Amino acid sequence: MTHDMTHDPAHDPAHDPERDAWLTEALRHAPDAHAAPPAALSEAILRQARAATNAARAPQSVRARSRWLAVWDALARPSVAAGFASVMVATVVGVMWWGQPMDATIARAPAVDATPPSPAVDATPPSPAVDAKPPSPAVTAPSQPEAPPATPAPEAAAKSVAPAPPKTAALPQRAAPKPAPKRDEIGAAPGTGSVSAAAPAPRREDPEPFADRRVAEEAAAPAAEPAPLARRAREPGMSAAPQSKVEAPRDEARALGSASALASRAVPRAAPPAALRADSFAEARPATLGALLASIGEQPERWAWERSGTPRPITPALRRWLGQVEAATAAARPGATTDSASSGESAVLRLYRDGVLSATLRLDDASVGLVAGPRTALPPAALAALKQALDDATR
Amino acid sequence: MLMTAYAGGDARAFEQLYARHQAGLYRFIRRLLGSALNAQTDEVFQDTWLRVVHARARWEPQGASFRTWLFTLAHHRVVDMLRRSGREVSIDAFDGEDGAPWEPGVNASATAWQHWPAPAAAASHTEEIAFWRRAGEKLLGCLEQLPLPQRSAFLLHHDDGLALDEVAGALEVGFETAKTRLRYAMSKLRTCMGAYLAPFSAAGSEPR
Numbered sequence: 380m381t382h383d384m385t386h387d388p389a390h391d392p393a394h395d396p397e398r399d400a401w402l403t404e405a406l407r408h409a410p411d412a413h414a415a416p417p418a419a420l421s422e423a424i425l426r427q428a429r430a431a432t433n434a435a436r437a438p439q440s441v442r443a444r445s446r447w448l449a450v451w452d453a454l455a456r457p458s459v460a461a462g463f464a465s466v467m468v469a470t471v472v473g474v475m476w477w478g479q480p481m482d483a484t485i486a487r488a489p490a491v492d493a494t495p496p497s498p499a500v501d502a503t504p505p506s507p508a509v510d511a512k513p514p515s516p517a518v519t520a521p522s523q524p525e526a527p528p529a530t531p532a533p534e535a536a537a538k539s540v541a542p543a544p545p546k547t548a549a550l551p552q553r554a555a556p557k558p559a560p561k562r563d564e565i566g567a568a569p570g571t572g573s574v575s576a577a578a579p580a581p582r583r584e585d586p587e588p589f590a591d592r593r594v595a596e597e598a599a600a601p602a603a604e605p606a607p608l609a610r611r612a613r614e615p616g617m618s619a620a621p622q623s624k625v626e627a628p629r630d631e632a633r634a635l636g637s638a639s640a641l642a643s644r645a646v647p648r649a650a651p652p653a654a655l656r657a658d659s660f661a662e663a664r665p666a667t668l669g670a671l672l673a674s675i676g677e678q679p680e681r682w683a684w685e686r687s688g689t690p691r692p693i694t695p696a697l698r699r700w701l702g703q704v705e706a707a708t709a710a711a712r713p714g715a716t717t718d719s720a721s722s723g724e725s726a727v728l729r730l731y732r733d734g735v736l737s738a739t740l741r742l743d744d745a746s747v748g749l750v751a752g753p754r755t756a757l758p759p760a761a762l763a764a765l766k767q768a769l770d771d772a773t774r
Numbered sequence: 775m776l777m778t779a780y781a782g783g784d785a786r787a788f789e790q791l792y793a794r795h796q797a798g799l800y801r802f803i804r805r806l807l808g809s810a811l812n813a814q815t816d817e818v819f820q821d822t823w824l825r826v827v828h829a830r831a832r833w834e835p836q837g838a839s840f841r842t843w844l845f846t847l848a849h850h851r852v853v854d855m856l857r858r859s860g861r862e863v864s865i866d867a868f869d870g871e872d873g874a875p876w877e878p879g880v881n882a883s884a885t886a887w888q889h890w891p892a893p894a895a896a897a898s899h900t901e902e903i904a905f906w907r908r909a910g911e912k913l914l915g916c917l918e919q920l921p922l923p924q925r926s927a928f929l930l931h932h933d934d935g936l937a938l939d940e941v942a943g944a945l946e947v948g949f950e951t952a953k954t955r956l957r958y959a960m961s962k963l964r965t966c967m968g969a970y971l972a973p974f975s976a977a978g979s980e981p982r
Contacts, residue, residue: 397956402913402963403932408903409910416800421792424823428788431827432780517864 666752668705671730671738675701683731686773692733696772704740704747704765708755726766728773742766777840781830792823795841799848805929806852808918814855822848837859838943845934847942849926856922857882910966914967924959931956 404411416424453459484490675682675698682698725743727750729736739750742765748754757765779787799822804815825847838846917925923945930941942952 397938397953398932399960399964401909402928402960402967404906405909405913405967406929407910408906409799409914410907411914412910413798414801414804416816416819420820421796422895425789425792427824428780428792428827431787431830432783432785432788463794626828694908 401432430667473748534709666749668701668708668740668749668752672698672701672705674732674737675730681733682737685729685731686727690734693730694772700765700768700772701740703768707757707761707765708747711755711757726769728769742769777826777830777833781833788827791826791840795844798843802845802929802934803848803852805853805914805915805917805933806849806922806926809914810861811855811859814859818848818851818855821851825851839933839940842936842940842944845930845936846946849945850925853922912967913963916963919966920959920962924955924962927952927955928949928963 454463676691679693679698682693685691685695725741728740728742730738730740739756741748741750742762744759744762745757746754747762747765776787776791780791795899800815800819803818803822804812807818822844826844829847833840833843917928920928926945927941930936930944931938936944937950938953938956941956942949945952945955947955
């Protein structure tokens with residue numbers, strides 16, 4: 380019969396006049412005084428209370444997940460997604476570029492700028508200087524291993540003067556890896572030596588130099604030179620195309636010298652070997668038909684000829700024909716040289732030494748001679764006989 | 775503190791709260807509903823605790839204690855249950871009252887309850903225990919005759935031990951209103967119980 384209320388002063392009837400001790404005692408003895416909820420009910424209530432606390436933890440993880448979803452939704456908005464994509468693309472490009480030499484990327488632009496003048500140089504009228512400029516893009520471009528295959532002969536002939544931008548664009552990467560030539564340096568001597576003078580060495584390793592060389596030769600072959608090209612050839616930067624054919628060898632050497640000088644300025648590291656290669660290149664170019672025959676006679680295995688696209692080893696028959704031509708020109712009347720080539724049909728024979736174009740002999744309906752040397756006027760009958768003999772020797 | 779802990783996710787705090795208040799709350803609901811709706815006691819009891827569970831996040835221990843809040847919830851649920859059962863629940867605690875509530879010594883039958891045995895000595899004699907049990911049964915019958923507001927005020931005050939201000943808080947009424955309801959309830963109960971006590975008084979038992 381003890382009850383907390385009876386011991387608590389606050390609940391003591393003596394302290395609470397409104398509290399009736401008899402009624403309270405009657406309540407304590409009521410039949411339901413010890414009524415209690417069923418155990419199953421209590422267990423159910425406690426279980427639900429525990430479940431509520433457990434469920435309260437789950438929404439926290441759901442809230443955390445929803446935060447990630449909110450971030451994802453924010454990223455999916457077009458403006459944010461575009462910015463994010465830009466950053467990603469920049470990152471990917473940067474990673475791809477990682478480790479690449481920066482000068483190679485810078486050198487591409489000047490190479491493209493230097494491309495247009497180069498055909499003009501190649502398109503200059505027949506002169507030793509043209510042959511003395513092997514580094515012109517049309518010639519040196521095939522030396523790049525990664526360059527596309529040479530254009531077939533008919534196509535090359537069709538676009539005789541057309542430049543080859545892809546080849547020239549790739550040129551500086553090999554010729555001058557670092558530092559790259561500057562625009563002003565290349566612009567000062569377009570197509571002369573700054574770019575091409577360093578290229579002859581790889582040219583010897585080139586498996587197919589002939590087709591592109593032929594493009595350059597075909598560009599130089601037309602008898603009627605276009606006026607703009609001629610004007611460009613006489614520009615200061617085009618000193619490699621001399622006016623006088625008599626001084627062609629000297630001009631060639633001068634051109635090579637200037638090319639070496641320009642190369643040494645623009646490409647200091649590549650300059651010494653480029654100069655050496657230019658000298659050896661000059662030696663490989665006979666200036667006269669007699670010198671050409673003598674050179675072939677010394678080492679005929681190093682020589683090859685080409686008329687229709689495929690170089691072939693030089694044969695005794697062709698050597699005999701060259702001897703015929705040399706004899707015919709020697710027997711011709713002294714001073715019977717001509718400055719201009721005939722506009723008629725001509726036969727062209729290209730002679731390669733160690734795979735490098737060393738001489739081009741052209742036989743038209745009025746004269747015969749090296750493209751880069753003096754031409755000798757012959758009677759039409761003699762010329763026809765020589766043409767026929769050439770066809771027989773090169774058949 | 776326990777409720778705050780439970781609101782923070784401590785399930786054991788709720789178990790302690792339940793163990794501490796479950797008996798008093800169950801008894802309060804059972805007596806408030808009366809014998810007619812005695813079968814609904816479990817439902818109201820469970821609903822009351824579930825409301826505690828669901829409202830734990832809103833629990834703010836400002837002023838009222840958890841016990842007061844708990845009995846307020848139970849009272850609301852009992853009112854809802856009575857209304858659902860079709861019983862008219864009087865909001866006015868003084869419906870049917872004419873004049874001032876009964877005061878000890880004023881009423882002619884005031885002497886009847888004063889002849890009851892003293893509460894402290896009730897446990898000492900088997901005869902007295904039997905008397906109080908019969909008194910308890912009688913009191914439950916008298917309680918059912920009280921209006922709900924007076925009944926709840928009396929039960930909260932006399933059975934659950936709440937102070938008058940706590941009763942006012944639990945019933946969401948003013949202090950004086952709670953006090954008046956309590957006085958009316960006691961007056962009626964004394965009157966009701968006085969008739970029952972007459973035979974016992976005749977036996978010569980003197981109150982202390």
